[in-house]
Amino acid sequence: MLILLLALALQGTDRAVQPQSVHRGIAIDERLAADAKLRVGAMAVLTGEPNASSGDTVRIAAIVRRRADPSEIARSEYRVRLHLDQLQSLLGYGDRVDRFAVATRSDSATTLALKAINASAFGFRAHRSSDIAVETSETFRVVSRFHDAIGVITIVASAVFLLCVLLLKVDERRRDIAALRLAGISRRTIMSAVVLEAALVAVLGSVVGVALGWLTAAGVNSYYQGVYRTPLKFALVTPNIVLLAVSLSLVLGIGAGALAALRLVRTPPLDLLGR
Numbered sequence: 001m002l003i004l005l006l007a008l009a010l011q012g013t014d015r016a017v018q019p020q021s022v023h024r025g026i027a028i029d030e031r032l033a034a035d036a037k038l039r040v041g042a043m044a045v046l047t048g049e050p051n052a053s054s055g056d057t058v059r060i061a062a063i064v065r066r067r068a069d070p071s072e073i074a075r076s077e078y079r080v081r082l083h084l085d086q087l088q089s090l091l092g093y094g095d096r097v098d099r100f101a102v103a104t105r106s107d108s109a110t111t112l113a114l115k116a117i118n119a120s121a122f123g124f125r126a127h128r129s130s131d132i133a134v135e136t137s138e139t140f141r142v143v144s145r146f147h148d149a150i151g152v153i154t155i156v157a158s159a160v161f162l163l164c165v166l167l168l169k170v171d172e173r174r175r176d177i178a179a180l181r182l183a184g185i186s187r188r189t190i191m192s193a194v195v196l197e198a199a200l201v202a203v204l205g206s207v208v209g210v211a212l213g214w215l216t217a218a219g220v221n222s223y224y225q226g227v228y229r230t231p232l233k234f235a236l237v238t239p240n241i242v243l244l245a246v247s248l249s250l251v252l253g254i255g256a257g258a259l260a261a262l263r264l265v266r267t268p269p270l271d272l273l274g275r
Contacts, residue, residue: 025061027081031229033063035078046082048090056086068232070140101129155248163256170194170260174267181269191261198257199250206249213237213245 026046028038038044038060047055064081066072088094102117104110110128117126170177180190217235224234 023057023059024083024086026058026083026086027062027064028060029064029066029079031066032078032080033060034229039063046086046090048092056089058086066230068230070232073228073230073232102126159252159256162252163259166198166256166260167263170257170264174264175273177264178269178273181265187265190265191258194261195254195257198253198260202249202253203246205253206246209245209249210237210242213241 023043026044033039040060040063042060044058044060045052045055046058062081064079066079082090102113104113114126114128117124177190181187214237217233217237220235221233225231
């Protein structure tokens with residue numbers, strides 16, 4: 001992989017203004033623009049060696065925003081987009097490249113291009129960009145599986161904790177339930193009331209949880225986007241995640257409430273009163 005050493009020095013603003021056609025334009029990323037205090041229209045010297053006294057004078061024609069690419073997070077490198085002949089002259093690499101990308105119109109065209117390129121010469125290989133993305137994303141896939149495992153363990157532990165809490169809460173109301181049973185209220189009505197109450201608690205908990213998750217995600221994104229200076233979002237609260245969380249909350253809440261209520265309504269009223 002080529003390592004491009006670029007030295008950009010902001011030129012003095014007091015010299016005579018030259019026409020824009022004299023100097024060719026380049027594009028730099030926003031990280032370099034912020035660190036070097038460069039802006040669109042500024043003049044810079046492009047050279048392959050740091051602190052060189054001479055080089056190709058260019059004009060900053062554009063500042064490009066960095067992509068939301070996870071593979072670029074840990075890299076503190078700067079990016080500069082040049083004309084091809086400028087890059088060749090800067091590197092002294094000749095008419096050679098390490099790799100290049102070819103855009104195709106469809107999947108069938110991609111397949112034909114792969115066959116034609118791979119059959120044309122020995123010493124290089126053509127790959128689909130999707131295959132390269134999969135190969136370079138193995139680390140993130142491992143992290144994703146790790147997060148899935150943590151999520152499953154958390155859900156199971158939360159379900160057990162929720163069931164214990166509801167059992168304790170419902171058990172505290174055993175005298176009230178015994179009085180309702182002695183007053184002629186059916187078991188089905190009592191169970192429905194307890195399950196409805198558990199469902200309402202689950203809905204309120206879901207609302208609070210979604211709000212807390214959204215605030216946490218916003219804080220995480222704000223902090224790490226500033227640290228790494230990237231538009232990548234490190235935490236997401238998507239509609240699918242909200243739907244999954246609310247569904248799990250309702251299912252676990254209603255299930256735990258039903259088990260807790262069923263345990264009490266099966267007990268004789270006098271036993272609930274302690275007699």
